[in-house]
Amino acid sequence: MEATMNVATPPSRSLSVHVSAETESADNSTAEDPMSPTGRVFEEMGVYIIVVMGLSMPVNLPVFCAGIETELLTRFPRFRSIQVMDGSKDGKPRWVQTVVNVDDHIIVPRLDLAAVDSDPEKAVEDYVASLSLLPMDRRRPLWEFHFLDFRTSEAASTTVLRLHHSIGDGMSIMTLLMASSRSTADPARLPAMPPPPKRTGAIYQRCPQPPRLWSSDYLAWLWSYVVLAWHTLVDIVLLAATVLFLRDPGTMFTLVPDGGQSRRRKRLVHQSLRLDDVKLIKTVLNCTMNDVLVGVTSAALSRYYFRKSCNINTKRICLRSILPVNTRPVSSRQTYVTKVETGNRISNIICPFYIALHNDPLEYVRTAKRSMHRKKSSLEVMFAQMTVDFLVKYFGPKALTMHYLNYGSNIKVILTVDDEQFPDCHQLLNDFAESVKLVRDAASLKTLTTRSRMTE
Structure with missing residues (x-):
């Protein structure tokens, strides 16, 4: 039984808001x-x-x-x-x-x-x-x-x-809430913020100064710009194709249109994952935490898809996901304790996303690592915003949105789902927890196997 509320219609009391020359x-x-x-x-x-x-x-x-x-x-x-x-x-x-x-x-x-x-x-x-x-x-x-x-x-x-x-975007709103909090013991003290990250520049940032001319390091530095230019060109072509004709195969994750007759109700559900499990996978595979979470997402959606569809064809399905990227010059929240910048300063990258069944759970993270590493060698983020704005404006958001939020010793996975298309959204949420467990167990086994070989 759903709770009933007294806010089903806008309040009828008089408003205090007005715009005047003085204001x-x-x-x-x-x-x-x-x-x-x-x-x-x-x-x-x-x-x-x-x-x-x-x-x-x-x-x-x-x-x-x-x-x-x-x-x-x-x-x-x-x-x-x-x-x-x-x-x-x-x-x-x-x-x-x-x-x-x-x-x-x-x-x-x-x-x-x-x-x-x-x-x-x-x-x-x-x-x-x-x-x-x-x-x-x-x-x-x-x-x-x-x-x-x-x-x-x-x-x-x-x-x-x-x-x-x-x-504002999610980064500015989260920073705003933290910067606005105060200690009850010392209301004048500014809140503690996370330490600065190792990387403070853009994801595509390269070494500004070239190494010694014609050394091996110089050739590697020069080659990195060739790769950057090639990947950027390919990504721009794919962005144009996305707008003009390229479409994903239809799956249960695609929003089913209703003719625009009514607004679609969205449901937010969440579950906690252990941060230590994600860190273990990150260390074993020598990747980033974002790589792990993208891989876990692929594993969870794959479990859900093949269970719900009863599809015996396990051929890999390639979809595309939109990943937000913070475009602020410094990504540390510590900088914004005293002056939070509101507004939207985000861009996006369109990342290939795979629905597949793997015998080795670690393969989901390995695939995500390759995809994310490829995107870091491209200037797509500088050109993608206009394309993404066009897609969202004219085609609307899809039926499923995911957020990850690190808080203390946990990582919250938060799903925003179309209420009609995902009536069993809690089962999908459980697939995330089960996928982390399977990948973690595979990473632990890999560690034990490596240690065993070293002692022989």
Whole structure:
């Protein structure tokens, strides 16, 4: 039984948001801000980001609201801005600052208590799924907090942030939330952030200075640019073919059109994976954690596909996935503790993705490693954004989206699925956990075999 809510329609109370000459001129640096091309695509499609946060104690609503007022509204102009069309011939959208009443963005729904007591996890899941169908009032800034004040197996209470994707991408929103948090013991202390990564440049970055002329290192350096140019040319041709005629084979992962008669409900489900398991696989195969996760995804979707389809033809199926890439010059969140850059600064790479059955589970990760290494030797990310924006705008998102989030000793795998096409989405989620276990066991066996040979 689904929980019932009192937010099925937009609130009818009067709005505090208005745009005036005084408001627009309050801060000339941010009062009028043109929307980025990526932001315009998200604005036209109505794409939202939903962040589900489990709290270790019941929410203190007055304190939370005061923090929103102090941190978000004061420091980040996008949270006090609305989207309006300018007066030009093209009618491009822009950001205009306005007056915000925090109470208009705070929602405490009334849920079916029997449904909550029976299965609190499902109550949260159903409520979050319902947000994918509820419109937001464009007369006020497009963000809102939802507070679910009941205990689940993982949290004492749950807070859900929903905001329009044109406000920012996942990296900026995650950084914003962390930078806005404060310690209860020392509210003046800035939050601890992850250490800087080893790589701070673009994924395609090469050594800027050539080695000694005509040495072996120089020839290798020169060859790397030849490979970069060739891979870029091939990828640009494939991008053009994708727009013009290239299509993936039809599978259960392709969104089934409904004639555009109604919005499709999206369900968010998640499961924890052990970070140590991923690190073990990474060490054994000498690859990156991203390689491992892409390989695990391929293994999980392959298990699900062949089980559901009962397909006896185990020939490899090649699909294409869109992988977001952060285009900020420095990828460390530490840089943005005091000044978080909102907005969308992401591009994408279109990566081949394989549905296949392998006798050796490690082959999924090896294949992912080869694909990702190939993409790192290309400038595709500099050209892909326009193509991806076109595909998403005119063909819509697919039926399945995956996110991985590292938190403490766990990695959360988060699936956003079309509710009609994946009624058994929890089985798909279990395939991820089972795939990690199979790949980890194969990696452990490989390690034991290697050690045994070394001692003989």
